[in-house]
Amino acid sequence: MHGYPKPFRVAFLGPIGTYSHQAAYDRFGPCVEYHECGTITDVFNAVSSKATHVGVVPQENSIFGSVTETYDALRVRDVGFIQGEVVLEVQHCLLVRHGVKQQDIRTIKSHEQALGQCRGFIAKNFPSASLEKVASTAAAAEAVLTSSDSAAICSKLCATVFDGLEILFESIQDQTSNFTRFYVISTTRDTELPPPPDPIPGKTRCLIRLSSRTDAFPAPAITQLLTALAIPVSRLDRRPQLENTRLFHDVYFAELGCGESDSDAWPADIERGIERVRASGGEADLLGLW
Numbered sequence: 001m002h003g004y005p006k007p008f009r010v011a012f013l014g015p016i017g018t019y020s021h022q023a024a025y026d027r028f029g030p031c032v033e034y035h036e037c038g039t040i041t042d043v044f045n046a047v048s049s050k051a052t053h054v055g056v057v058p059q060e061n062s063i064f065g066s067v068t069e070t071y072d073a074l075r076v077r078d079v080g081f082i083q084g085e086v087v088l089e090v091q092h093c094l095l096v097r098h099g100v101k102q103q104d105i106r107t108i109k110s111h112e113q114a115l116g117q118c119r120g121f122i123a124k125n126f127p128s129a130s131l132e133k134v135a136s137t138a139a140a141a142e143a144v145l146t147s148s149d150s151a152a153i154c155s156k157l158c159a160t161v162f163d164g165l166e167i168l169f170e171s172i173q174d175q176t177s178n179f180t181r182f183y184v185i186s187t188t189r190d191t192e193l194p195p196p197p198d199p200i201p202g203k204t205r206c207l208i209r210l211s212s213r214t215d216a217f218p219a220p221a222i223t224q225l226l227t228a229l230a231i232p233v234s235r236l237d238r239r240p241q242l243e244n245t246r247l248f249h250d251v252y253f254a255e256l257g258c259g260e261s262d263s264d265a266w267p268a269d270i271e272r273g274i275e276r277v278r279a280s281g282g283e284a285d286l287l288g289l290w
């Protein structure tokens with residue numbers, strides 16, 4: 001842990017009251033120092049600049065899908081190393097300043113993920129409200145403290161964190177069952193983490209970033225890169241490549257998993273798969289193993 005300030009520091013998308021904060025607390029508990037960030041990108045920056053040992057970022061939601069800002073950050077070289085995941089149940093509420101009534105509401109504020117997870121509720125109950133994306137659900141709760149015509153979609157906890165808010169509706173997401181998965185990222189693969197509350201022996205998941213090499217001609221298709229990898233992929237995401245020398249040249253994120261009994265051989269299997277992708281005209285980088 002050389003080069004890091006003590007004690008163990010954890011960056012999360014703030015302010016206190018976000019789902020990211022709840023996920024970080026579930027994983028790291030009361031004995032670490034928490035560092036609030038204004039955006040998901042700031043969480044990545046806190047980790048890569050070594051201001052914190054780790055960061056907790058939302059990665060996917062069971063209703064609304066991938067968290068674009070997280071995958072955009074993962075496009076960048078040396079962005080950090082995923083060392084774990086946290087799954088959190090998410091039940092959204094609609095909160096207003098004390099005394100604000102349903103008929104007063106003109107604007108609904110939240111993180112774009114939360115607005116997306118509650119589309120049905122908004123269309124049914126507030127068909128003409130404007131939707132305002134803000135950096136986080138708790139930032140939305142804080143913002144409506146001073147508004148007489150807006151509401152925030154956020155967790156019930158925000159009614160306790162921010163004095164002066166009341167809950168108008170509970171469990172407003174489009175499916176009763178709603179879960180968000182978070183990645184725990186550290187600066188390097190070697191950063192030592194406190195043990196999780198329910199440790200499992202070995203590592204059974206990994207994330208690999210894949211793209212065709214810009215000088216490879218003809219450029220191998222993603223299907224060719226996955227064939228070369230030759231390890232089953234459980235999840236695949238795609239974002240435009242930043243150094244875009246070819247039109248619509250994308251970068252892919254492949255998540256792979258193995259059974260607990262195969263976890264000893266797993267890191268070496270992955271390394272061999274990555275070498276095969278490189279030999280077939282692709283770029284491949286291991287972004288996490290947990």
Ligand SMILES: O=C(O)C(=O)Cc1ccccc1
Pocket residue numbers: 013017018019020021058061090111113114135136137138180
């Ligand atoms: O804004 C938050 O509270 C976050 O942590 C991002 C998010 C938003 C909605 C569902 C899950 C995570």
